[in-house]
Amino acid sequence: MPDFGFSLSKSSSVSLDSLDLGLYGELERLEPGVKTCMACGSCSAACTASVWSGMSVRKLILNLQRGKDVEKMLGSCMLCGKCSMVCPRGINTRHLILSLCRIYKKQ
Amino acid sequence: MKERFASGFDPFVLPFLLGMIFVLGYCAYGIVRILLQLPRKDRRRFLLSLITPHIILKNVWDIFCNCLLHVKLWKRNKMLGFMHSSIAFGWFMLILLGHIEVMAYCPDRIRFFYYPIFFNYFVAENESTIGGAVLFFLMDFFLLMILTGIVLAVVKRVRSRIFGMRRTTRLSLMDNIGLYSLWAIFPLRLLAESFTAHISGGSFLTIPANWVFRQFLGNDLNMLPTWWAYSIALGVFMCVLPFTRYMHIPAEMMLIPMRNAGLRIRHPRKGFARIEVLSCPGCGVCIDACPMSVKKANIKDCTVYLNRQIRRGNEKRIEEISDKCLLCGKCEAVCQVGVEGPLLRMEQRAMRKYGLSQDFSGLDVSLLAPAASGAKVLYFSGCMTRLTPSIGKSVTSVLHKAGVGFRWMDEEGGLCCGRPLQTAGRYEQAAQLIRKNEELILGSGADTLVLSCPICYKIFSQDYKLPGVRVVNYATYFSELIASGRLNPVKSDICYVYHDPCESGRGCGYYDEPRKLLGAIAGIAEAPMSRSESVCCGGSLGSLTLEFAQREAMTRKSLENLYASRADAVATACPLCLATFSRYSERPVRDLSEILDLALKSEKASDRTVRG
Ligand code: SF4
Ligand code: SF4
Ligand code: SF4
Ligand code: SF4
Ligand code: SF4
Numbered sequence: 001m002p003d004f005g006f007s008l009s010k011s012s013s014v015s016l017d018s019l020d021l022g023l024y025g026e027l028e029r030l031e032p033g034v035k036t037c038m039a040c041g042s043c044s045a046a047c048t049a050s051v052w053s054g055m056s057v058r059k060l061i062l063n064l065q066r067g068k069d070v071e072k073m074l075g076s077c078m079l080c081g082k083c084s085m086v087c088p089r090g091i092n093t094r095h096l097i098l099s100l101c102r103i104y105k106k107q
Numbered sequence: 108m109k110e111r112f113a114s115g116f117d118p119f120v121l122p123f124l125l126g127m128i129f130v131l132g133y134c135a136y137g138i139v140r141i142l143l144q145l146p147r148k149d150r151r152r153f154l155l156s157l158i159t160p161h162i163i164l165k166n167v168w169d170i171f172c173n174c175l176l177h178v179k180l181w182k183r184n185k186m187l188g189f190m191h192s193s194i195a196f197g198w199f200m201l202i203l204l205g206h207i208e209v210m211a212y213c214p215d216r217i218r219f220f221y222y223p224i225f226f227n228y229f230v231a232e233n234e235s236t237i238g239g240a241v242l243f244f245l246m247d248f249f250l251l252m253i254l255t256g257i258v259l260a261v262v263k264r265v266r267s268r269i270f271g272m273r274r275t276t277r278l279s280l281m282d283n284i285g286l287y288s289l290w291a292i293f294p295l296r297l298l299a300e301s302f303t304a305h306i307s308g309g310s311f312l313t314i315p316a317n318w319v320f321r322q323f324l325g326n327d328l329n330m331l332p333t334w335w336a337y338s339i340a341l342g343v344f345m346c347v348l349p350f351t352r353y354m355h356i357p358a359e360m361m362l363i364p365m366r367n368a369g370l371r372i373r374h375p376r377k378g379f380a381r382i383e384v385l386s387c388p389g390c391g392v393c394i395d396a397c398p399m400s401v402k403k404a405n406i407k408d409c410t411v412y413l414n415r416q417i418r419r420g421n422e423k424r425i426e427e428i429s430d431k432c433l434l435c436g437k438c439e440a441v442c443q444v445g446v447e448g449p450l451l452r453m454e455q456r457a458m459r460k461y462g463l464s465q466d467f468s469g470l471d472v473s474l475l476a477p478a479a480s481g482a483k484v485l486y487f488s489g490c491m492t493r494l495t496p497s498i499g500k501s502v503t504s505v506l507h508k509a510g511v512g513f514r515w516m517d518e519e520g521g522l523c524c525g526r527p528l529q530t531a532g533r534y535e536q537a538a539q540l541i542r543k544n545e546e547l548i549l550g551s552g553a554d555t556l557v558l559s560c561p562i563c564y565k566i567f568s569q570d571y572k573l574p575g576v577r578v579v580n581y582a583t584y585f586s587e588l589i590a591s592g593r594l595n596p597v598k599s600d601i602c603y604v605y606h607d608p609c610e611s612g613r614g615c616g617y618y619d620e621p622r623k624l625l626g627a628i629a630g631i632a633e634a635p636m637s638r639s640e641s642v643c644c645g646g647s648l649g650s651l652t653l654e655f656a657q658r659e660a661m662t663r664k665s666l667e668n669l670y671a672s673r674a675d676a677v678a679t680a681c682p683l684c685l686a687t688f689s690r691y692s693e694r695p696v697r698d699l700s701e702i703l704d705l706a707l708k709s710e711k712a713s714d715r716t717v718r719g
Contacts, residue, residue: 033654048490051520052474075465078523078540079531080490081648085686090655095430098531098651104462 019067023103027064030099033091037061043083043093049076057083057093064100074101108212108230108239111306115229119335120221122342127220130345134357137349141361144377149370156368166364174359175199179443183392186270190263191390193256195356200249208242224341227300228334232308239308247310250300253293261290274400276391276411285351288344295337302330352415358385359444372447375454376417383451386444387414393438393448398643399431401664402657410438410448417451427652429455433661434530434649436613440639449649456532456651467522467539477516477551484513485553487567489560490523491682498682501704502559502581508707509593514551522547524563525570526610530649541571548573557584559700561611561681562648568615580611582621582680582699589627596706602630603702604674606665606688607641608681621680624699628706632674642668644679646687662691670694678702 027034037058044056053076063070074097083093142150156162172178175196181188205223209216212230216222222229232239264286267275278286297316300309304317320329348354362382372380389411399405406412408431416424429452438448477485486506488499499515506513522544525537548556556573558564559581567578588594605625611617618638625631636642645661666688669677676695679685688696697705 046494048493048520048523052470071463074463077465078467078490078525078536079527079533080523081527082490082494084655085494085646085683087655092652092654094527094531094648095651101461101463101465102459106463 014066021065021067023100024064024067026103027096027100030103031092031096033089034061034096036089037091038089040088042086042088046082046086048080048082049078052076057097060097060100070100071104071106074104109233110213110216111229111231115216115219115222117228117331117334119228119331119338120225121338122335123221123224123338123345124342126342126345130348130357133349137357138361141378141381144374144381145370145379146373149373149378153365153368153370157364162364162367165367169363169367170360173363173443174356177443180390183441183443184271186259187263187272187390187392190256190259190270193252194260197249197253197256201246201253204242204246204249208239208246211242212239225334225338227303227307227309228330231306240310243308243310243313246300247312250293250297251312254297257290257293272391272395274391274394274406276389276394278389279351279415281347281350282352282389285344285347285353288340288347289353291340292337292344295333295340299330299333299337302327302333352387352389354418355386355388355444358382359388362386362444366445372450372454375451375458380451380454383444383446384414384417387411387442387446388444389415390443392441392443393446396437396441396640398433398435398437398645398661398664399653401660405431405657408432410442410446410451413448413451414446425455428452430651431653432650433609433643433645433647433653435609435643435647437609437640437643440613453530453532456530457534459532465528465533465536467536467543470522470539470543472522472543472547475517475521476547477514477553479551480512480514482512482514483553484511484555484557485516485548485551486513486557486559487516487521487524487548487563489517489558489563489682490521491560491562491686493520495682495685495698498559498685498698498700501698501700502557504704505585505588505594505700505707506557508704509588511588511593513557514553516547516551524560524566526562526566527648529566529570531651537566537570541566545571545573548576555579555584557581559680559682559698561608561614561617562683564617565610565614580617580620580680582617582624585699585703586620586624586627589624594703594707596628596703597708598627599629599702599706601676602632602674603676603678603697604632604634604669604672605637606634606644606669606677606679606684607638608679608684609641609643609647611680612641613639621699625678625702628703629678630674632672634669634672636668644681644684644687646683648683658687659691662687666692 039058039062041058044050044058047055049055055073055076060070060073077097079094081094087093177188177192177195180191202223205226208226209223263270297312301313301316301320304313309317365379365382370379374380391411393410394400394406397409399408408428413428416428432449432452434449436449486502492499503515522540525540528537528540554575555577557579558567564580589596603625605622607618622631642665644665645658676697677688677692678697678699679688680699685696685698
């Protein structure tokens with residue numbers, strides 16, 4: 001295919017039957033704010049780590065909700081807290097990440 | 108003086124004796140336990156310090172000043188200082204004088220524990236007590252001193268506002284038992300000694316009281332019950348002591364030598380930390396000081412309650428309290444015992460187990476390296492500055508105007524300084540970032556690192572190892588540029604009040620330089636609470652769990668203090684303070700660099716090229 005400088009995203013169907021939402025469920029309990037995320041992406045724009053790691057809290061939350069892996073993203077957060085300062089929903093994203101790191105189980 | 112009883116004993120001393128044996132035994136056990144908890148090196152260091160003459164002197168002096176006279180408390184609050192020192196010092200003197208009396212009149216009885224305490228019951232006055240009159244007078248004098256202290260203590264319990272305290276600690280059941288038995292001890296002692304004063308002699312308090320009692324209770328049978336009551340009050344107090352806040356009395360006598368030996372907290376519960384926690388008398392000074400306490404619901408998260416929960420071993424509450432704190436350091440600054448509230452919490456956070464730990468040790472930082480150039484000055488703005496770009500802009504503008512050749516290390520983004528990880532208790536990860544940043548800075552060939560964020564400044568100046576590189580806060584650097592004539596600001600007539608950021612202020616003791624710079628470029632006013640008493644803006648990253656909305660009240664409270672200076676505007680030296688204040692402030696808030704840049708507007712472009 002010719003390179004247009006952009007491409008179509010791969011189809012990413014989510015099978016609700018085979019999904020494991022255990023991690024997300026537990027996170028909801030520890031940091032209920034996560035439920036109010038509207039995926040605005042402010043956190044990703046502000047993120048210090050995104051430059052070199054692709055970290056994005058927005059994507060992290062979406063991935064969790066879809067039962068996808070978040071290990072790489074989590075592993076690059078420096079807890080600088082800027083994401084929580086810009087979140088229009090006032091979600092304590094820093095605490096969200098810390099809580100997630102605590103309950104995370106490596107595959 | 109002659110003795111009234113050949114045996115030198117009466118059953119009423121038993122409650123006191125039991126209490127005394129219990130409390131001494133408990134303390135001995137506690138000391139051994141704590142010593143065993145210390146790391147081997149610390150233990151050696153501590154034991155050695157106990158036989159080092161100059162440290163012994165310092166220990167004695169410090170214990171005298173702090174435990175007995177409460178010098179630090181006096182400085183903070185005269186009424187509280189008087190109350191505590193009159194009880195502590197007065198009691199100490201009663202015990203000391205009691206021993207002197209026994210030594211003077213019946214030296215062979217000194218081996219009886221209880222003799223100095225109940226001396227007046229066991230002796231009868233004869234003609235030879237002229238010398239004793241002074242002692243008797245002193246005994247009554249110090250008893251009166253303690254009684255004044257107790258009266259004040261009662262008043263304080265009922266109306267703490269008289270002492271200038273808005274809030275005092277809520278007592279637990281055990282604390283209440285301890286409190287009431289302590290209050291009872293001294294009036295009972297007065298009663299007991301008064302009932303025997305016609306036999307044992309007394310002075311200005313006990314003799315008149317004795318005369319009054321004899322008018323309507325002319326019967327020596329009343330003597331014994333009051334001595335029993337006095338002894339029981341002492342016994343109860345000493346039996347509950349280990350389970351109440353009064354444990355601070357023996358604990359602080361241990362804390363001072365340990366601190367003088369140079370020990371530090373190495374575990375949130377054991378060893379030195381344990382002694383620190385036990386040394387907290389629950390005075391409650393840290394409650395009013397804590398910025399979180401503007402919200403009533405947060406009062407139970409102040410350091411005094413952290414100490415209490417640690418004593419009780421309430422794990423759930425310890426975790427909650429540890430996570431909520433802003434780590435602003437104010438409780439530590441006002442605490443006269445020196446309980447390191449923020450550090451205790453950080454250590455607590457550091458104890459946690461994580462399923463996933465970040466690892467930055469393998470990070471390839473070549474992409475983040477500052478552009479190769481001959482410029483010897485590096486500017487690191489820190490990640491927080493990316494949310495307040497005006498700071499980065501004005502810092503670089505000022506540097507340009509001064510003709511300083513520099514490189515902006517993280518203009519396109521960089522690594523975090525590691526301080527936020529540190530405050531979250533992720534020490535290892537913070538150390539990895541520190542090493543990466545060191546690598547970047549040392550590799551750049553620069554010899555000066557200018558910082559405009561106090562959070563970075565704290566960790567860069569205290570934990571980074573950068574041989575050959577001078578780490579300097581922008582306020583100092585700019586003052587130097589002004590002094591050397593490379594910057595010629597026109598002093599503005601706006602009056603600013605400077606807000607000390609916690610991390611550079613209490614965190615690094617960096618108070619004078621920013622004021623010096625501000626004074627050179629604008630009018631300056633002082634807030635009622637400033638320097639080490641400055642009130643955190645509420646935006647601190649130290650807190651892990653405080654929600655955005657919960658912080659507003661803290662920010663407003665901090666602003667209130669700044670407004671009280673009557674300044675036109677607020678000056679800060681912290682991107683986080685700037686962002687936090689700007690949200691709610693009714694007066695303009697500016698960073699030092701912005702104020703300086705404004706004051707340089709008159710600089711002509713031509714001047715620059717000449718000097719550059
Ligand atoms: S800024 Fe807040 S609301 Fe927006 S995507 Fe991030 S977490 Fe969600
Ligand atoms: S705390 Fe983590 S996710 Fe949030 S901005 Fe900082 S590096 Fe990014
Ligand atoms: S921590 Fe310090 S200031 Fe707070 S109650 Fe204890 S002794 Fe008082
Ligand atoms: S460090 Fe600050 S916020 Fe934390 S308990 Fe002490 S005074 Fe309160
Ligand atoms: S933002 Fe400023 S005032 Fe607030 S904690 Fe940080 S340094 Fe302190």
